[in-house]
Each structure stands twice: as C-alpha cells, then as structure tokens.
Amino acid sequence: MKMEVVNRYITIKNHVEGAPQDSDFELRSSPLVLSMEPGSDEVIVKNLYVSIDPAQLNRMKSYSSSQDCSTFAVAMTPGEDIDAYGVGKVVVSGNPKFGKGDIVAGFLKWGGFTVVKSGGMLNKLDPMGFPLSYHVGILGFSGLTAYVGFFEICKPKKGEKVFVSAALGSVGNLVGQFAKALGCYVVGSAGSKEKVALLKEKLGFDGAFNYREETDLKSTLQRYFPDGIDIYFDNVGGDMQGAAVSNMNINGRIAVCGVISEYTDREKRAAPSMIDVIYKRLKIQGFLAGDYLNLFGDFLSTTCDYLRAGEIQPLEDISDGVESIPSALINLFEGQNIGKKIIKIAEE
Amino acid sequence: MKMEVVNRYITIKNHVEGAPQDSDFELRSSPLVLSMEPGSDEVIVKNLYVSIDPAQLNRMKSYSSSQDCSTFAVAMTPGEDIDAYGVGKVVVSGNPKFGKGDIVAGFLKWGGFTVVKSGGMLNKLDPMGFPLSYHVGILGFSGLTAYVGFFEICKPKKGEKVFVSAALGSVGNLVGQFAKALGCYVVGSAGSKEKVALLKEKLGFDGAFNYREETDLKSTLQRYFPDGIDIYFDNVGGDMQGAAVSNMNINGRIAVCGVISEYTDREKRAAPSMIDVIYKRLKIQGFLAGDYLNLFGDFLSTTCDYLRAGEIQPLEDISDGVESIPSALINLFEGQNIGKKIIKIAEE
The missing domain is CATH 3.90.180.10 (Medium-chain alcohol dehydrogenases, catalytic domain)
Structure with a gap:
C-alpha cells in the first residue's frame, strides 16, 4: 500500500x-x-x-x-x-x-x-x-489583508474619500468594494483602459484612471478628489504615494500594503513631502495581515455576509x-x- | 493719560x-x-x-x-x-x-x-x-511638542531604544531628556563636536554623533543601535529618516515633528524604504502640538515634577x-x- x-x-x-x-x-x-x-x-x-x-x-x-x-x-x-x-x-x-x-x-x-x-x-x-x-x-489572506488594512489601520467612516492604487489587484479590488459597501467615495488607479472600465462598471467605483496615461499624478488626484483624500490604501509606493500625500486631507491615513514599484526596483522609492505629513497630521502605517489572525473570524463573517448580500463580489x-x-x-x-x-x- | x-x-x-x-x-x-x-x-x-x-x-x-x-x-x-x-x-x-x-x-x-x-x-x-x-x-510650546510627540505619538516603554535627530534643538533635547527619565536608551544626532559633548555630558544621552562627520548614516545608526531603533523622533527629515527606517525594529514608531531639511529645500525629501515600512509594520506619524492642548495640564505637571526633581533641565x-x-x-x-x-x- x-x-x-x-x-x-x-x-x-x-x-x-x-x-x-x-x-x-x-x-x-x-x-x-x-x-x-x-x-x-x-x-x-x-x-x-x-x-x-x-x-x-x-x-x-x-x-x-x-x-x-x-x-x-x-x-x-x-x-x-x-x-x-x-x-x-x-x-x-x-x-x-x-x-x-x-x-x-x-x-x-x-x-x-x-x-x-x-x-x-x-x-x-x-x-x-x-x-x-x-x-x-477573497476569503483567504488577500481578503484578510484588505479587511485589516482598511478597517483596522485606516478606521474609515462612511462618506470618507478613499483612494486605492493597483485597484484591480487581489487586495485593492476588495478594499474598494469594502469601502463602497461602507458608503465611501472610492477612486482607484489601474494600468489599462479595460481595467478602468471594470473598476467603474463591474465594481461600482466612483472613479478610476489609468495611471499610465497620466503625466502628473498630483493633478490627476486633485481632479478625482476635489475635496481631498481621507484614506489612501497604498499597493504601489513610488510616485503615487507622493502624489497622494500632496492630496491628503488633515488627519488622513495611509495604509502601506504593498510597494510593487520597490519590489522590482529598490531605488524607485516614495518620497512624500514630510511638511505635508506634519501639517496634515498624516499617519503612514505599514502592516502585515499575519499579525491580525485574531480578526480572522470577524473578517470571515463580515465578508461572507457581504458576499451573500451581493454587496461585494470575488x-x-x-x-x-x-x-x-x-x-x-x-x-x-x-x-x-x-x-x-x-x-x-x-x-x- | x-x-x-x-x-x-x-x-x-x-x-x-x-x-x-x-x-x-x-x-x-x-x-x-x-x-x-x-x-x-x-x-x-x-x-x-x-x-x-x-x-x-x-x-x-x-x-x-x-x-x-x-x-x-x-x-x-x-x-x-x-x-x-x-x-x-x-x-x-x-x-x-x-x-x-x-x-x-x-x-x-x-x-x-x-x-x-x-x-x-x-x-x-x-x-x-x-x-x-x-x-x-520647556514649559511652553516646545515642551508640549516634545511631550505629545514622545508620549502620545510614540507610546514609549521603559528600556526602548530611542533616536532623536537635531537632539540639541528646542524640542529634541527635551525628547531625549524625557526618554532618559523614562529609562530608555537614547542616542542623538547634532551638527558639531561641541553639541555631541553637551548631549553626552550635560544631558546624559547614552550616545551622540555629529552627522556632518558621518558619510553613511545607515551604518552610523547601526553602530549606535546594534539592537535596532524602537522610536525615532524626527526633527530633520531627509536622508536621516531613510537611514533610521532601515534601522527600525518591528513595530517601530516615527514621530515626524520637523523636517528642517525640507524647510529650506523642498526637494530634499526623505525617501524611506516602504518595504521596511511594511515588513517592520512601522508607523510614521505627523503631528502638531496645537491639537493636544487638552494635554497641556498633564504636560505641565509632569514636566514641573521632572524639573523640580532635577531629572530634566532647561x-x-x-x-x-x-x-x-x-x-x-x-x-x-x-x-x-x-x-x-x-x-x-x-x-x-
């Protein structure tokens, strides 16, 4: 045998x-x-x-x-x-x-x-x-990461303005969907026209843009967030983080979840204005979902409820x-x- | 009249x-x-x-x-x-x-x-x-800034390793003294040999260095913090912040209080590794003491007690x-x- x-x-x-x-x-x-x-x-x-x-x-x-x-x-x-x-x-x-x-x-x-x-x-x-x-x-580590980063690190409130980069990624798409389900205004960035269409049409984002078509990310974000950004869920690091910091509101929160730009090129670093960080009292917080396994049960029941209600989709x-x-x-x-x-x- | x-x-x-x-x-x-x-x-x-x-x-x-x-x-x-x-x-x-x-x-x-x-x-x-x-x-806004930034933002524990830049500045010297009074290991950076001597001899810092004499701040900090940095009280931004982030321990906290490098040259920005920020779960937090006037009474009584006990000095x-x-x-x-x-x- x-x-x-x-x-x-x-x-x-x-x-x-x-x-x-x-x-x-x-x-x-x-x-x-x-x-x-x-x-x-x-x-x-x-x-x-x-x-x-x-x-x-x-x-x-x-x-x-x-x-x-x-x-x-x-x-x-x-x-x-x-x-x-x-x-x-x-x-x-x-x-x-x-x-x-x-x-x-x-x-x-x-x-x-x-x-x-x-x-x-x-x-x-x-x-x-x-x-x-x-x-x-959605019910595994990607989901937990989105849940922890958005709810625990950013402590969002209904109506807040949320920006998500790499918004069609495994984590980003869920953050955006959680934010919409909570009643936030949500804009995402992605790397193609097709992705932008998906974000808006399939996932119900309030706005989305193709970062490859933008020459000045700071102005782009200003256009999508005339009232500023309260929460930035950062999956990419690099220039996008700097542009987001420039557009953050007072007491804004940035969850640093991924820095895809640094993974392939360590020199491509974010260089946010620390004057903004001070005057706008920004919090930039790195996290790993593995530290929050105690929340796995909460995450699972919340996410299953949303899934069954059709409020979010995998x-x-x-x-x-x-x-x-x-x-x-x-x-x-x-x-x-x-x-x-x-x-x-x-x-x- | x-x-x-x-x-x-x-x-x-x-x-x-x-x-x-x-x-x-x-x-x-x-x-x-x-x-x-x-x-x-x-x-x-x-x-x-x-x-x-x-x-x-x-x-x-x-x-x-x-x-x-x-x-x-x-x-x-x-x-x-x-x-x-x-x-x-x-x-x-x-x-x-x-x-x-x-x-x-x-x-x-x-x-x-x-x-x-x-x-x-x-x-x-x-x-x-x-x-x-x-x-x-010491009993005014500089003192409140040091108190809020250190105790409220960084939530220090006895024995933690604390790094303060511009450590002889109005706020930095108090942060270092508060940290020593709490029983932390404290190292400061300053811009001259005389200042370094003052930090060690007059204020009782565990270590101090003249950043102008250092060519590789990351190695310098590694030398002064063989066990890593738990708290960085940042008064300068720029390269020093990047070097500190590289030396931070897991769950490290950075209070961003001043960025003297950016005040005179907006291009001289900190570009910390966001990979470090994520994997070490770092928090980088800007703050303004004016938001914490509710703590003025606590600050004043704590600081007066320390002053009277000779634990800190103006x-x-x-x-x-x-x-x-x-x-x-x-x-x-x-x-x-x-x-x-x-x-x-x-x-x-």
Whole structure:
C-alpha cells in the first residue's frame, strides 16, 4: 500500500534581480511516498488551489538574506520549493487533528503536494458553501489583508474619500468594494483602459484612471478628489504615494500594503513631502495581515455576509497547473492580472 | 493719560526663498497708543520673551499661500508683524479676563508690543516659581511638542531604544531628556563636536554623533543601535529618516515633528524604504502640538515634577532685543543654537 507519486513543483534557479523572468524559474519533480513513518506528525496535502502574491518576489531576492531584511523576510534558497497560501486535501496524516480527505487551508507549496510539518500553518477549512478558490483569495489572506488594512489601520467612516492604487489587484479590488459597501467615495488607479472600465462598471467605483496615461499624478488626484483624500490604501509606493500625500486631507491615513514599484526596483522609492505629513497630521502605517489572525473570524463573517448580500463580489484570475505558476507571477508584475491570481493545481 | 509708544517689530520684506537671509527681514516701527477705545475687548501686551521656531520659516515661504498648503499653513504677508509664542505683561486691557500687570502667555508678535484681539490665543500665566523664559520653551510650546510627540505619538516603554535627530534643538533635547527619565536608551544626532559633548555630558544621552562627520548614516545608526531603533523622533527629515527606517525594529514608531531639511529645500525629501515600512509594520506619524492642548495640564505637571526633581533641565539660548530676531532665525537654520532659542524683548 506504499503509494508513490511524482511531485512536480516550482523553484527558483537563482535569486531574482529586478522583475522576475521565465529563466529564473524551474519546474522540478521528485518522488513522494504517500505514507507516514510511524510516529511522524506530518501531513501530506494534495494541493488544489495556490495563491500567487507579489510579496513572494521579495523572498526571491538576494537582499532578503542580507542584514537589511534578515529578520523579517527570510530569503528562499534556490532549488527549494516555495511557500504559498493555498487550499488542499489531506491524503495522509500523522497528525490526529487531520484525517484523510479533510479540506484544509494554510501555507502550502507551489507544487502538486505539500508535506506540512508539525507547527506549519494548516487549518481545516469549512467552505461554507463557497467555491474552494474563494478561500485562497477573497476569503483567504488577500481578503484578510484588505479587511485589516482598511478597517483596522485606516478606521474609515462612511462618506470618507478613499483612494486605492493597483485597484484591480487581489487586495485593492476588495478594499474598494469594502469601502463602497461602507458608503465611501472610492477612486482607484489601474494600468489599462479595460481595467478602468471594470473598476467603474463591474465594481461600482466612483472613479478610476489609468495611471499610465497620466503625466502628473498630483493633478490627476486633485481632479478625482476635489475635496481631498481621507484614506489612501497604498499597493504601489513610488510616485503615487507622493502624489497622494500632496492630496491628503488633515488627519488622513495611509495604509502601506504593498510597494510593487520597490519590489522590482529598490531605488524607485516614495518620497512624500514630510511638511505635508506634519501639517496634515498624516499617519503612514505599514502592516502585515499575519499579525491580525485574531480578526480572522470577524473578517470571515463580515465578508461572507457581504458576499451573500451581493454587496461585494470575488474577482478571480485562475490559471491551470503547476507549470503555469512562473508566468502567473511574471504577469503580475506586468500588470496583466485582473483580481486575485490563483493557480488551480488539481480537481478536488 | 493717552500714552503713546513706538512699537518696533520685525517683518519680512518679501517671501523667503531657501534659507532665510538677513536681507529678507526688516525692523519697522509704528506708533502705538496705550489705551483702549470704549467697547474694545482687545488687550495690549508688552512682550517680554518670544520664541524663535524653525516652523515659522514655512509661513514666510510663498508656497504657503499656494493651493499646496493653503489649508494648513497660512502665508505671512510681507510688511505685517509676525506671530510667535511668547510671554508678556498686560499694559492695557479691554477684556475683563485680563487686568493691567497680568503676566500672560500665548501668541504674541516678534516686536515690542502685541495687540491681542478677541479670540487670540492668550492665557494668564502662573510662573509656578520658574523663570518666565521657561514658559516660552520647556514649559511652553516646545515642551508640549516634545511631550505629545514622545508620549502620545510614540507610546514609549521603559528600556526602548530611542533616536532623536537635531537632539540639541528646542524640542529634541527635551525628547531625549524625557526618554532618559523614562529609562530608555537614547542616542542623538547634532551638527558639531561641541553639541555631541553637551548631549553626552550635560544631558546624559547614552550616545551622540555629529552627522556632518558621518558619510553613511545607515551604518552610523547601526553602530549606535546594534539592537535596532524602537522610536525615532524626527526633527530633520531627509536622508536621516531613510537611514533610521532601515534601522527600525518591528513595530517601530516615527514621530515626524520637523523636517528642517525640507524647510529650506523642498526637494530634499526623505525617501524611506516602504518595504521596511511594511515588513517592520512601522508607523510614521505627523503631528502638531496645537491639537493636544487638552494635554497641556498633564504636560505641565509632569514636566514641573521632572524639573523640580532635577531629572530634566532647561537648555536655553537667549538673545536680547527685537533687533536680534532675524539673526536668531537665520542661525537656527545654520545649526548655531543650543537648545531653545528665545528672544528677551524687555525686562519684566
């Protein structure tokens, strides 16, 4: 009864410089025995859906292992398999908390199977009637990130003016939808005409613009926010942050969630006016959703309610198969995804 | 009994470009009748001590009146007298709250006398046994700024590692002293060898360095903070902020109090790594002490207790006479002051 499978997984060949390239990645295979040594408390999960996140690029960089970042973003080792949030099904379990066939969510791997060691982040998942892919995106870490960043960090009030950059991204689209559901005025930026149309027509944003067509972001934001910005949910950093700071209202809040501009080019930094920061009493706050797991229950019930009421909707961009992972990450940095980028690894 | 005096005051001849120059200022005189029209509720104050603050330069800039800053930093009009925090003595009062001879504190003018209109910020002052000059600095707005920025914005804990830039400035020296009194590890930066010695020997800082002698601020801070920075009290902005962000610990807090680098050159902006801001969950918060007048009582009693116990000491740099005001402001931007810059206008 010792079944052996071939586990195909994605790894990096080298640390990534700048934007990721196809040549940075490699599809490897290794045999995996689907059984447990006696006494092992590991769990083998067949991966069903895994997440593609811009932040993963950070850990592919060599600087992650330098003193700069060593304490907070552990660098990946080329050749090793790569962590990713995902949903899967238990095939073998040495851990009494899990049984064969359980649907689980947690940190899996970019590959066909994950061997989850004791202490790894893994939980049984109740799909609550929603498709499993929802639990990788809108009901998973992307959703939690949007929820925490918007509600906890920015403490929004109905009627406030909210700007979201990378507004069709996995997190941005949810922040905008949460803000609309709360009764805020919401404008988003994105990188194409099609995305702008989607933001306005499908997601009900009050306004949206293609940042690639704008030459002076400060004036652009002035046009979309004649009464100023109260909350800026920052997914991009760089010049956009500076332009937003110039347009913030007194007591404005900026949640710094992502800096896609810095991920590929560390020199492309935001340089907001600190005179504005002082006189407008701005708060610029970085956060990681992982610090707020205590809010996961609140997040889930709020978001499920909104989903069932049709007030928000998932925006998924799903590709098939382990081999589609590298291009999915590469496309993310080229702005080609619409909503949450997910890889469907296998049928349930 | 209609006494008339010559009121000498300082004004700007033009909006100031870059750092202030002697030629930007003018000493003017105008006759002032020391009596009230019947029904007037104005108060005429003989100014005794007035404050010199770097932030005053902001209002001397032409951009203050542009759309950029219009809502939060009202530009001065060349030729008009200039507001400054100060302490004075009432000479004539049409306001029943004040009587002749009252010692008062509030927004006065850079000049010999101030006509305080109804609604102007003016309060009777109880010197509590301290010299009047203390009430312009350590027990005035500079003190409140240090108190609010450190205790309210940064929420310090005993043993935390605190970095203060412009640490011999009016606010910086108090932040450092508050931090030492609380039991923090404190390092300050300043612009000369003499200042560094004062910080260590007179104010008891754990470390201090002359930023002009350092070529790589990031490494400098790493040397002084081998265990990282928990709190950065930022008085300067620019490169120092970027270097501090690189050395901050997780959950670090940055109170942005002043950006002396931006005051004279708006292009000299801080460009902190937003990747650090995210992964280290940093908070960068601007504030104005004027928003926290409700804490003035707490601030005053805490600070007086510290003063009486000898745990903190005032650091005053006092010049004499209205005519010394322009050079006092100019010297501030050349880093020539030690502690709180105050002008003694007249004897009580």
